[in-house]
Amino acid sequence: MTVEELTARVRSGVPLAAALGIEVVSADAATAMVRLPASDLSMRPGGTASGPALMTLADVAIWVPLLVATGGADETRTAALTISFLRPAGSGGVLAEVRIVRQGRSTVYAEVWMRAEGSDKPCAHATSTWLRAAAP
Known part of the structure; x- marks a missing residue:
């Protein structure tokens, strides 16, 4: 799937991702880079990306490599998501780098590192x- 096709699939599958303007930058079956652009909808008072916007970004980012691996037909669902906010993201866009750590028969475990655009x-x-x- 192209990044344009993945972005369209993510936005149709998670309407909140469409509202936030989340886009796929790059992806393969084990990793992805996903971007949350700055917008009034994603900001909190104080001019930084909000926690709910970052949680959405992380969740959607994890779905992207799974979509690549299945040609867009992935049916996994989030069971648990833990996030630590390390510093304010600032008022610009945010990049999320996801890595699928383990894929088992019934579960997938992944991690996501997020950073403000232009920051390491x-x-x-x-x-x-x-x-x-589960199979029908």
């Missing part, structure tokens, strides 16, 4: 467990 310092770190959908 992380603003947030998330880990997540996803459950594979």
Whole structure:
């Protein structure tokens, strides 16, 4: 799938991702880079990306490599998401780098490092467990 196709799939599958303007920058079956652009919808008072926007970014970012691996037909679901906010992201865009750490028969475990565009310092770190959908 192209990054344009992945962005469209993410936005149709998670309407909040569309509202926030989340876009796929790069992806393969084990990693991805996803971007949250700055917008009034993603900001909190004080002019920095909000926690809910960063949690959405992390969750959507994890889905991207799974979509690549299945040609867009992934049916896994988030079971747990833990996030640590390390510093304010600032008022610009935020990049999320995801890595699928482990894929089992019934679960997927991944981590996401987020940073403000133009910065090397992380603003947030998330880990997540996803459950594979049971066969009908």
